[in-house]
Amino acid sequence: MNPLHCWKCQKIISEEPIKIGFRAVCIHCGIDLHVCKNCRYYSLGKPNDCLVPGTDFIKDREASNLCEEFKPTTFLQAKEPSEQAKRLFKDSDLEKKPTFKDLFKD
Numbered sequence: 001m002n003p004l005h006c007w008k009c010q011k012i013i014s015e016e017p018i019k020i021g022f023r024a025v026c027i028h029c030g031i032d033l034h035v036c037k038n039c040r041y042y043s044l045g046k047p048n049d050c051l052v053p054g055t056d057f058i059k060d061r062e063a064s065n066l067c068e069e070f071k072p073t074t075f076l077q078a079k080e081p082s083e084q085a086k087r088l089f090k091d092s093d094l095e096k097k098p099t100f101k102d103l104f105k106d
Helices: 084-088 090-093
Strands: 012-015
Touching: none
Parallel strands: none
Antiparallel strands: none
16 A cells, blocks of 8 residues: 655655544644545546546635545655656757746747
């Protein structure tokens, strides 16, 4: 089994699967845990940013909510570009921030 991690600080919450209550907070950083960004069904671009059809709209994806479809994720969120992203884009392109003039080159 994969350990549960906090979506914000990325520290381990539990080595084994546990139920995360509506008001649960991270023991390390104190952030809410029953949030969209900590759910395995969270998926940007899907309706309501959720893989489960028909879920209620949640305005703040980082705030505690009462979604009954919530299942805690067991993987860490990437903080750095993936290897695939590095292959697709040159490393310098990932670090370089475009300027306003770069947007309108002829």
